[in-house]
Amino acid sequence: MLPILKHLHMTFALLSFLGFTLRGIWMLMESDLLRRRWVKILPHINDTLLLLSALVLAGMMGLSPGAHPWLLTKIIALFVYIGLGVLAFRHPNKAVRTGAWVAALIVFLYIVSVAFSKHPMGFLLSLS
Numbered sequence: 562m563l564p565i566l567k568h569l570h571m572t573f574a575l576l577s578f579l580g581f582t583l584r585g586i587w588m589l590m591e592s593d594l595l596r597r598r599w600v601k602i603l604p605h606i607n608d609t610l611l612l613l614s615a616l617v618l619a620g621m622m623g624l625s626p627g628a629h630p631w632l633l634t635k636i637i638a639l640f641v642y643i644g645l646g647v648l649a650f651r652h653p654n655k656a657v658r659t660g661a662w663v664a665a666l667i668v669f670l671y672i673v674s675v676a677f678s679k680h681p682m683g684f685l686l687s688l689s
């Protein structure tokens with residue numbers, strides 16, 4: 562059960578990244594596709610499943626954010642990613658939208674590096 566859940570979690574994460582990248586490209590191209598209903602709804606469903614799978618996974622593994630700083634880091638960084646994502650598609654200024662989109666992609670890669678290293682610094686460790 563646990564390996565299946567972990568793979569599901571990783572799949573939701575990958576779908577989130579691919580969808581976010583694609584919508585960002587459509588945003589840069591000022592494509593009408595961004596206004597489609599399913600393009601607006603699907604990311605919310607996927608991100609909810611990503612968070613749910615994460616919480617159930619952590620619960621089943623007996624991991625708590627208080628005892629595992631990398632887990633707390635992932636939760637906080639996920640909200641930063643979501644917040645930047647809102648800016649990336651809703652801010653009236655295109656330069657702000659573009660900056661927020663790039664920042665969100667970097668935050669996402671940081672979360673992946675925290676996931677694999679199990680360290681709150683993730684890839685920042687190799688920069689210091």
Ligand code: HEM
Nearest residue numbers: 571574615616618619622624632635636639672673676677
């Ligand atoms: C954008 C958000 C996220 C991404 C990209 C992501 C990515 C990943 C990846 C790639 C793994 C596999 C790591 C490995 O095989 O060692 C993983 C595992 C895991 N993630 Fe996430 N995750 C995200 C959010 C979260 C959040 C918010 C939580 C906390 C509730 C969480 C909890 C976990 C747990 C408990 C594992 C299993 C760790 C283990 O095998 O020891 N994830 N995540």
